[in-house]
Amino acid sequence: MSPAAWRVAAASVTGAYHAFKGDACQDRYRLEVTAGGVLIAVVSDGAGSARFGGEGAAMVCEHVTTALARAIGRVQPKPSRALLLKCCRVVRSGIEAARAQALNEVPPDAGLYDYHATLVGAVVLPGKGGIFFHIGDGAALAVAADEGRWVMSEPSNGEYSYETYFFTEGNWRRNLRFKLIEPGFDTIFVMSDGVTDVGLKNHSSGPQPFMPFFEPIGRFLAGAGREEGEKALTATLDSDAVREKTNDDKTLVWAQAAR
Secondary structure, three states, rough: OOHEEEEEEEEOOOOHHHHOOOOOOOEEEEEEEEEOOOOEEEEEEEEOOOOOOHHHHHHHHHHHHHHHHHHHOOOOOOHHHHHHHHHHHHHHHHHHHHHEEEEEEEOOOOOHHHHHHHHEEEEEEOOOOEEEEEEEEEEEEEOOOOOOEEEEEEOOOOOOOEEOOOOOOOOHHHHHHEEOOOEEEEEEEOHHHHHHHHHEEEEEEEEEEEHHHHHEEEHHHHHOHHHHHHHHHHHOOOOOHOOOOOOOOOOEEEEEOOO
8 A cells, every 4th residue: 555545635725814914824734645555634723813823733733744654654554443542642742742842932922822723634544444633623524435424523612603722722632532434434624614614514413514515626636636636626715605605714635545
């Protein structure tokens, strides 16, 4: 198994609010397929209220992805409960490393809160399942090739809908969530909250994916080369139809196991 085990694409688009202010996009992502064919996809949204939110987002994406890639190694591991637990431990250690870097670099007039950023990601063996990991809003979605089955790690907000959680908070361990991805789910979407504004719909049972948004994107990306696919994905996220629904930064990572 090799990186050819997955087709991948990703895009980040600056929201209208940040563009109007002349600010850069505060979202960051990392997308990697190990030599053994394991998918690692991580997205982070730097808090708009944080001075260095984008830097914090970059730190947590980098450290979590690097830690997972190093722990998994160059061969495809056998799926097991022990492997899933190991990945959970490694995600925690990656977060701790990102927090340590932020603390080391924080200016005298700032604090760790100036690096506030969310975290959502997936580590998946092709066709054999994996886990989602999550702090705060954004979402991660796994879709099966048959019967339209899906499993999702939902956004998590604070006491109020406009609040969320960050890896830089003192209680980050309590807010870190994991969710199992069973075997058979071959398409993965990981997104920041700017995309959930468009891609999720509220139901009485909680938020659910709006598949008329995700399915056409997935079909196009599955038939396109990566460069073509990412140009089209960027255009979709930056379209008038999407901008009418949200002025936030938007990041969407897609991956599909080879069929």
